[in-house]
Amino acid sequence: MVKTLSQPTIEELKPGVKAPVKETLLTPRFYTTDFEAIASMDISSQEAELRAMVAEMKADYNRHHFVRDESFDQSWEHLDEKTRATFVDFLERSCTSEFSGFLLFKELSRKLKDTKPLLSEIFNLMARDEARHAGFLNKAMSDFKISLDLGYLTKNRTYTFFKPEWIIYAVYLSEKIGYWRYITVYRHLEKHPEYQFYPLFRFFESWCQDENRHGDIFTALLRSQRHMWDSWTGRLWARFFLLTVFVTHSLTVDERTDFYEMIGLDAREYDQTVVCNTNATAGRAFPVMLNVDHPEFFPRVYRCSERNMELAAIDKSNAPKIVKFFRKLPLMAGIGWDMLRLYLIKPIDAEAIRDTVC
Ligand SMILES: [Fe+2]
Numbered sequence: 368m369v370k371t372l373s374q375p376t377i378e379e380l381k382p383g384v385k386a387p388v389k390e391t392l393l394t395p396r397f398y399t400t401d402f403e404a405i406a407s408m409d410i411s412s413q414e415a416e417l418r419a420m421v422a423e424m425k426a427d428y429n430r431h432h433f434v435r436d437e438s439f440d441q442s443w444e445h446l447d448e449k450t451r452a453t454f455v456d457f458l459e460r461s462c463t464s465e466f467s468g469f470l471l472f473k474e475l476s477r478k479l480k481d482t483k484p485l486l487s488e489i490f491n492l493m494a495r496d497e498a499r500h501a502g503f504l505n506k507a508m509s510d511f512k513i514s515l516d517l518g519y520l521t522k523n524r525t526y527t528f529f530k531p532e533w534i535i536y537a538v539y540l541s542e543k544i545g546y547w548r549y550i551t552v553y554r555h556l557e558k559h560p561e562y563q564f565y566p567l568f569r570f571f572e573s574w575c576q577d578e579n580r581h582g583d584i585f586t587a588l589l590r591s592q593r594h595m596w597d598s599w600t601g602r603l604w605a606r607f608f609l610l611t612v613f614v615t616h617s618l619t620v621d622e623r624t625d626f627y628e629m630i631g632l633d634a635r636e637y638d639q640t641v642v643c644n645t646n647a648t649a650g651r652a653f654p655v656m657l658n659v660d661h662p663e664f665f666p667r668v669y670r671c672s673e674r675n676m677e678l679a680a681i682d683k684s685n686a687p688k689i690v691k692f693f694r695k696l697p698l699m700a701g702i703g704w705d706m707l708r709l710y711l712i713k714p715i716d717a718e719a720i721r722d723t724v725c
């Protein structure tokens with residue numbers, strides 16, 4: 368039985384502006400990287416592909432998509448406080464990750480302007496999309512009388528340094544998992560419109576195509592760097608990023624079962640659909656896929672999730688720091704052990720089945 372951590376409540380930075388959530392390993396991160404190393408990357412083997420992607424991005428199929436129609440012109444006061452807080456939490460996390468993408472792509476575009484004009488243009492077009500996505504979500508938050516101060520977030524969030532290869536693995540996966548998250552919700556609500564309590568979800572079908580295109584651009588970047596897929600270190604890093612992104616997804620979905628129930632989804636079924644599909648898609652870019660069908664895979668992931676929720680409950684308790692530490696220690700060791708065992712499950716060689724992976 369899954370339990371959510373607690374009822375979400377909305378804290379304000381100032382009236383109408385939401386205080387950002389406390390940063391943890393599971394909250395969306397802001398990234399920075401070694402821009403000079405990206406400027407010196409040889410992308411020639413994928414240049415034709417990247418030029419085709421620029422042309423597609425310039426076509427801007429979603430130019431007129433993110434326009435709020437009359438379905439938003441109504442009051443949402445009828446939603447109870449729990450629904451409102453749970454939904455605002457979903458909007459905030461989504462807006463923060465979209466905005467994090469915007470900042471990274473914008474900075475990459477700026478820093479590569481003179482040295483890699485093709486990449487600079489691609490990143491600028493991706494930043495355009497992410498700005499739309501973040502803006503649309505922030506506007507949705509304002510329907511609930513709260514919004515994020517994105518300028519404040521830009522200045523006050525911690526930026527995590529990832530070297531270029533890590534950025535490529537991590538952003539590829541976040542775009543593709545984003546695609547599967549949006550499309551899975553969209554398809555479910557298409558079949559069950561009775562759960563569509565707010566019009567945002569209707570926008571997900573075209574929206575997720577943006578994420579899919581962004582993922583394809585990162586496929587080209589990844590495949591342009593042979594050592595990222597044709598070396599033992601590349602295979603180990605690919606496994607590491609697949610596992611950490613999937614476990615982070617499962618843990619965050621498990622913490623928010625209330626939200627998924629609100630839209631008529633079983634949180635764990637949803638999580639597994641998203642993880643399995645993203646894993647299969649990753650086989651087109653990554654040298655390996657995880658064996659998510661292994662009988663130990665999801666049970667170990669959900670044991671990590673249950674321990675993660677116990678850790679959060681200890682953190683929230685009033686016990687002295689030292690007591691908290693000793694209560695948390697075995698749980699952290701348990702998570703570490705399960706992660707190691709998960710990492711050691713033999714992966715599937717995607718290079719060997721490259722032409723048959725769909
Ligand atoms: Fe996006």
Ligand SMILES: [Fe+2]
Pocket residue numbers: 468497542545577578581
């Ligand atoms: Fe994206």
